[in-house]
Amino acid sequence: MVEPEPTPAKPGISRRGLLGLAGAGVLGAGAGLAGGIAVDRFALPPSAAASPGAGTVYPFFGEHQAGIVTPAQDRLHFASFDVADITRAELVGLLQDWSAAAALMTAGTPVGTYGAVNGPYTAPPDDTGEALDLPAAGLTITFGFGPTLFTSADGTDRFGLAAQRPSALVELPHFPGDMLTESLTGGDLCIQACSDDPQVAVHAIRNLSRIAFGRASLRWSQLGFGRTSSTTTAQVTPRNLFGFKDGTANIKAEQSDVVADQVWASRDDGASWMHGGSYLVARKIRMTIETWDRTSLKDQEAIVGRTKGEGAPYSGGTEFSEPDFEAKGQGGAPLIAADSHVRLAHPTMNSGAQLLRRGYNFVDGNDELGRLNAGLFFISYQRDPAKQFVPIQMNLAKNDAMNEYLRHVGSGLWAVPPGASSGGWVGETLLG
Amino acid sequence: MVEPEPTPAKPGISRRGLLGLAGAGVLGAGAGLAGGIAVDRFALPPSAAASPGAGTVYPFFGEHQAGIVTPAQDRLHFASFDVADITRAELVGLLQDWSAAAALMTAGTPVGTYGAVNGPYTAPPDDTGEALDLPAAGLTITFGFGPTLFTSADGTDRFGLAAQRPSALVELPHFPGDMLTESLTGGDLCIQACSDDPQVAVHAIRNLSRIAFGRASLRWSQLGFGRTSSTTTAQVTPRNLFGFKDGTANIKAEQSDVVADQVWASRDDGASWMHGGSYLVARKIRMTIETWDRTSLKDQEAIVGRTKGEGAPYSGGTEFSEPDFEAKGQGGAPLIAADSHVRLAHPTMNSGAQLLRRGYNFVDGNDELGRLNAGLFFISYQRDPAKQFVPIQMNLAKNDAMNEYLRHVGSGLWAVPPGASSGGWVGETLLG
Numbered sequence: 001m002v003e004p005e006p007t008p009a010k011p012g013i014s015r016r017g018l019l020g021l022a023g024a025g026v027l028g029a030g031a032g033l034a035g036g037i038a039v040d041r042f043a044l045p046p047s048a049a050a051s052p053g054a055g056t057v058y059p060f061f062g063e064h065q066a067g068i069v070t071p072a073q074d075r076l077h078f079a080s081f082d083v084a085d086i087t088r089a090e091l092v093g094l095l096q097d098w099s100a101a102a103a104l105m106t107a108g109t110p111v112g113t114y115g116a117v118n119g120p121y122t123a124p125p126d127d128t129g130e131a132l133d134l135p136a137a138g139l140t141i142t143f144g145f146g147p148t149l150f151t152s153a154d155g156t157d158r159f160g161l162a163a164q165r166p167s168a169l170v171e172l173p174h175f176p177g178d179m180l181t182e183s184l185t186g187g188d189l190c191i192q193a194c195s196d197d198p199q200v201a202v203h204a205i206r207n208l209s210r211i212a213f214g215r216a217s218l219r220w221s222q223l224g225f226g227r228t229s230s231t232t233t234a235q236v237t238p239r240n241l242f243g244f245k246d247g248t249a250n251i252k253a254e255q256s257d258v259v260a261d262q263v264w265a266s267r268d269d270g271a272s273w274m275h276g277g278s279y280l281v282a283r284k285i286r287m288t289i290e291t292w293d294r295t296s297l298k299d300q301e302a303i304v305g306r307t308k309g310e311g312a313p314y315s316g317g318t319e320f321s322e323p324d325f326e327a328k329g330q331g332g333a334p335l336i337a338a339d340s341h342v343r344l345a346h347p348t349m350n351s352g353a354q355l356l357r358r359g360y361n362f363v364d365g366n367d368e369l370g371r372l373n374a375g376l377f378f379i380s381y382q383r384d385p386a387k388q389f390v391p392i393q394m395n396l397a398k399n400d401a402m403n404e405y406l407r408h409v410g411s412g413l414w415a416v417p418p419g420a421s422s423g424g425w426v427g428e429t430l431l432g
Numbered sequence: 433m434v435e436p437e438p439t440p441a442k443p444g445i446s447r448r449g450l451l452g453l454a455g456a457g458v459l460g461a462g463a464g465l466a467g468g469i470a471v472d473r474f475a476l477p478p479s480a481a482a483s484p485g486a487g488t489v490y491p492f493f494g495e496h497q498a499g500i501v502t503p504a505q506d507r508l509h510f511a512s513f514d515v516a517d518i519t520r521a522e523l524v525g526l527l528q529d530w531s532a533a534a535a536l537m538t539a540g541t542p543v544g545t546y547g548a549v550n551g552p553y554t555a556p557p558d559d560t561g562e563a564l565d566l567p568a569a570g571l572t573i574t575f576g577f578g579p580t581l582f583t584s585a586d587g588t589d590r591f592g593l594a595a596q597r598p599s600a601l602v603e604l605p606h607f608p609g610d611m612l613t614e615s616l617t618g619g620d621l622c623i624q625a626c627s628d629d630p631q632v633a634v635h636a637i638r639n640l641s642r643i644a645f646g647r648a649s650l651r652w653s654q655l656g657f658g659r660t661s662s663t664t665t666a667q668v669t670p671r672n673l674f675g676f677k678d679g680t681a682n683i684k685a686e687q688s689d690v691v692a693d694q695v696w697a698s699r700d701d702g703a704s705w706m707h708g709g710s711y712l713v714a715r716k717i718r719m720t721i722e723t724w725d726r727t728s729l730k731d732q733e734a735i736v737g738r739t740k741g742e743g744a745p746y747s748g749g750t751e752f753s754e755p756d757f758e759a760k761g762q763g764g765a766p767l768i769a770a771d772s773h774v775r776l777a778h779p780t781m782n783s784g785a786q787l788l789r790r791g792y793n794f795v796d797g798n799d800e801l802g803r804l805n806a807g808l809f810f811i812s813y814q815r816d817p818a819k820q821f822v823p824i825q826m827n828l829a830k831n832d833a834m835n836e837y838l839r840h841v842g843s844g845l846w847a848v849p850p851g852a853s854s855g856g857w858v859g860e861t862l863l864g
Contacts, residue, residue: 075630075657077795082802121730128725129675129740130658130793133668183800198507198630198657199671202795206673206804210725217802223657223795225507225630226562236565239631241638243561293560293642298553308561361562363509363634363655364796368615370514370649372638 054196056138060103062419063276064264065426067140068356068381069253072231073194076224076360077201078282078377079209080187080412081216083149088159092431094215098143098191099425101211102204108136111207128210130203137197141204143426144190144280144414147171164430166271168279168384169415175397177408184284184410187219192280192379194358198223220410222284224360224377231358237311237319241287241361241374242405244304245311248319249346251356262354265383273429276418281355281389283378284362284410290371292405303401305340313342325349339401345392353388355380375406385413486628488570492535494851495708496696497858499572500788500813501685504663505626508656508792509633510714510809511641512619512844513648515581520591524863526647530575530623531857533643534636540568543639560642562635569629573636575858576622576712576846579603596862598703600711600816601847607829609840616716616842619651624712624811626790630655652842654716656792656809663790669743669751673719673793673806674837676736677743680751681778683788694786697815705861708850710813713787713821716794716842719807724837735833737772745774757781771833777824785820787812807838817845 058066083091101111112126150165152158193204202223209218228240229247233254240246251258267275292300301307305314305323313323315335323342327335336343347354359378366372382388397403420426490498515523533543544558582597584590625636634655641650660672661679665686672678683690699707724732733739737746737755745755747767757775759767768775779786791810798804814820829835852858 079798122728124726125675125729125732125740127675128673128721130671130673132671132675132741199793202657202673202793202806206721206806209802209804210722218798218804219802221795221798221804223655223797225634225655225657239562239564241560241562241634243557243559243564289560289638290642294556296554297557300557308557309564361631361634365655366511366650366653370641370651372641372650372653374634374638 054137055108055135056196057107057136058138058140060099060106060141060420061422061424065140065142065277065416065419066106067142067192067194068263068278068358068416069231069259070140070194071138071235071253072227072229072358073138073140074196074227075194075198075201076227076377077193077198077205077221078224078379079191079193079205079221080146080219081189081191081209081212082219083158083188083216084214086215088431090215091159092427094212095143095427095431096425097211098208099420099427101208102141102143102426105131105200105204105207106136106139106141108134108139111211128203128206130206131200134197134200134203137195137200139193139195139200139204141208142192142194142280142416144192144416145169145427145430146186146188146190146412146414148186149188159431161430164271164273166265166269166274166415168265168269168271168274168386169413170386170390172281172385172411172413173390173394175393175408177397177403177406178411179407179409180411181409184220186412187414189216190280190282190412190414192358198225222362222377222410224362226361228359228361228376229357231356240376241289242292242300242304244300244306244308245319246359246376247357248306248311249342251354258354259356262383262388263356263381269384271415274415274417275429278356278381278383278416279385280412280414280416281378281380281382281385282410282412282414283393283408285376285378286373286407286409287375288371288405288407289374295405302337303340303405305336305342314340337401339399341396341400341402344396344400350392350395351387353382353392355382355388355392381416486569487540487567488628489539489568490570490572492531492538492573492852493854493856497572497574497709497848497851498538499574499624499626500695500710500790500848501663501691502572502626503570503667503685504659504661504790505570505572506628506659507626507630507633508659508809509625509630509637509653510656510811511623511625511637511653512578512651513621513623513641513644514651515590515620515648516646518647520863522647523591524859526644527575527859527863528857529643530640531852531859533640534573534575534858537563537632537636537639538568538571538573540566540571543643560635560638562638563632566629566632566635569627569632571625571627571632571636573640574624574626574712574848576624576848577601577859577862578618578620578622578844578846580618581620591863593862596703596705598697598701598706598847600697600701600703600706600818601845602818602822604713604817604843604845605822605826607825607840609829609835609838610843611839611841612843613841616652618844619846621648622712622714622844622846624790630657654794654809654842656794658793660791660793660808661789663788672791672808673721674724674732674736676732676738676740677751678791678808679789680738680743681774683786690786691788694815694820695788695813701816703847706847706849707861710788710815710848711817712844712846712848713810713812713814713817714842714844714846715810715825715840717808717810718805718839718841720803720837720839721806722803727837734769735772735837737768737774746772769833771831773828773832773834776828776832782824782827783819785814785824787814787820787824813848
């Protein structure tokens with residue numbers, strides 16, 4: 001009979017946070033973590049069947065968090081959390097534990113042994129195990145802080161953070177047509193896990209949720225199966241569920257000046273702890289695809305302002321040709337209609353504002369009328385939502401011909417702090 | 433401005449079925465298909481960014497339907513349909529249209545132009561477009577007929593099929609512990625779409641649903657992100673969301689005697705039209721993973737009867753060692769417990785009955801308590817459910833120690849006819 005050898009207790013990477021938790025008497029499932037998070041000595045080698053490139057590892061530590069300008073991976077598991085009634089020290093402990101676990105998982109390593117650290121055998125496994133044989137598959141884990149972490153809904157300053165809330169971390173306004181569901185909105189914390197293997201992304205969110213037990217709990221979450229944006233020039237432009245290429249004009253990592261100007265927050269923006277961070281907007285957008293599918297190709301293309309096959313602007317050229325909004329067709333009408341999506345979303349129509357988009361297609365089963373519950377889980381990163389996402393979306397919500405086929409049902413905004421320095425933790429610039 | 437050239441009307445592959453539908457005055461979204469399904473002359477080449485192997489194409493036509501002994505692909509979109517109040521001829525038309533579309537999509541070809549066949553431009557596109565740049569990615573589309581296609585819930589014989597209902601197409605009994613949701617149960621027809629690219633699988637179900645408009649509508653559906661079984665010896669055994677390897681002892685395609693004996697229906701079984709077909713059982717099984725994750729490694733392994741890391745039976749050896757159910761440990765207790773999953777599911781405990789499993793992990797967001805709505809979408813193929821799935825599941829439902837962590841919420845059984853001969857259609861042996 002094969003039985004794992006006993007593993008002696010060893011100091012955990014983030015013992016401090018866990019001891020803080022234990023001190024508060026909030027143990028529960030955390031008991032299995034009593035020895036802290038440790039590198040798995042039993043970790044198995046990556047599967048031989050893994051496809052080439054599946055071993056891609058993006059560093060967790062660095063100036064910026066990974067998962068923003070990182071080449072958009074194919075799959076997403078996004079999660080929003082509510083923080084429990086804990087102290088500031090316990091919040092710090094959670095962020096330390098999350099960072100330590102994220103550093104392990106993004107390296108393709110379990111968050112602990114699949115057996116227990118202290119045990120060997122009579123405690124729950126530290127790692128849930130479903131990714132044991134899988135490589136990192138480009139996993140990135142990106143953490144964000146919602147407005148309610150700084151100022152609770154009831155106005156209290158739970159963690160002494162209200163004075164450090166960035167002015168860019170606004171409450172998103174109600175946009176015309178919004179049909180938001182409260183249970184798909186907001187959250188004190190968020191985690192974006194992206195990977196080329198969905199099981200790796202799911203494993204990350206599951207284990208981070210488990211580590212948070214008693215300190216934060218899942219508020220809402222979303223799986224996305226297909227990326228809808230490229231974030232580097234080397235990536236082929238993918239298609240959304242309208243069947244159109246999406247993200248042709250997205251900010252690309254190689255555009256270093258644009259990234260610096262539009263994506264990364266600066267210490268000069270007012271919240272110095274956010275220097276090197278960004279702001280994440282998520283919108284769950286249901287598409288009424290059955291109605292769209294009954295719309296003529298002509299109308300579909302006019303609404304988008306691009307051709308369906310090539311993705312070229314309606315003013316001519318190929319996919320990456322700049323749209324010519326002045327070009328006129330027969331009768332003097334603009335070739336790219338005034339209410340087309342490409343025109344209304346273009347930087348020239350929005351005071352130069354751009355977004356780094358990182359959204360995903362989703363299908364959540366079907367509704368009782370037999371329609372697929374499908375759409376776009378929109379994610380964008382920007383330096384200042386009040387100057388970028390908010391005015392662009394207000395313009396679209398008021399004027400975009402595409403609105404007839406869209407329903408915004410979920411929403412959230414989070415401040416995404418800078419990356420952690422080696423051995424540090426995300427949020428250290430705010431709470432350290 | 434780039435505009436597709438007009439495409440003259442051309443005879444469709446399945447014009448007969450569509451004309452039948454038009455004759456019944458049920459047009460709706462079907463109008464865009466008025467010219468029938470035609471190979472896309474505008475089809476784009478497979479994406480250069482596609483991973484090696486993504487171009488895998490499994491033939492649609494053949495003795496058996498693909499998607500059964502085919503090497504299990506990574507992703508699933510499963511859909512169950514209710515047939516509308518249509519005639520037998522219209523049902524035939526639907527199956528013809530579905531087969532024609534499936535033959536195109538499994539070859540990596542859209543179900544029509546992304547523009548309209550007759551148009552060029554003022555009709556809806558025949559193909560929804562989101563897979564335009566994607567290769568086949570191993571897509572298989574497998575059709576099944578539920579008990580209610582033969583005998584309606586109210587006892588009527590809508591399509592004159594009652595006499596041909598196979599005795600193997602039983603009503604599944606209530607199993608102890610079943611907590612089925614009516615809206616996740618049954619269905620007149622089912623489609624299993626498997627692919628290594630989830631967008632390709634979603635595209636298939638979406639387009640088949642669209643083609644069915646007015647004739648059949650989605651009853652329930654499920655996405656699965658990770659395969660939980662191998663169906664060939666070359667595949668690495670994957671893990672389920674309990675973190676254990678799953679499907680080690682699954683029937684493999686190479687076991688031709690076992691496949692012939694346990695998977696394929698024979699004309700000698702009583703329904704000659706099912707010769708070369710099989711029977712599909714689907715069970716949506718929610719796993720209470722948070723509770724499982726609090727269970728000790730020792731208990732997890734005892735419940736499964738295998739080690740977590742290697743997947744070896746608790747009686748010793750390695751993953752593919754045969755379990756020794758007689759082996760005793762200290763005190764004379766069996767090493768593989770009497771209520772362990774591996775023992776109860778083993779053919780020797782079930783009169784030799786085996787299943788070809790083809791299930792997938794799923795996560796459908798989270799519930800209001802912050803628990804991931806996660807589990808296993810179990811699919812098995814067998815020659816005779818009454819002799820295979822039903823007794824095995826009855827045994828498990830009564831005795832399996834794992835039941836504490838499982839909740840069966842969805843269920844269905846379908847007769848999966850043999851494959852269609854080239855240019856034919858699935859169901860021709862029953863309805864042709």
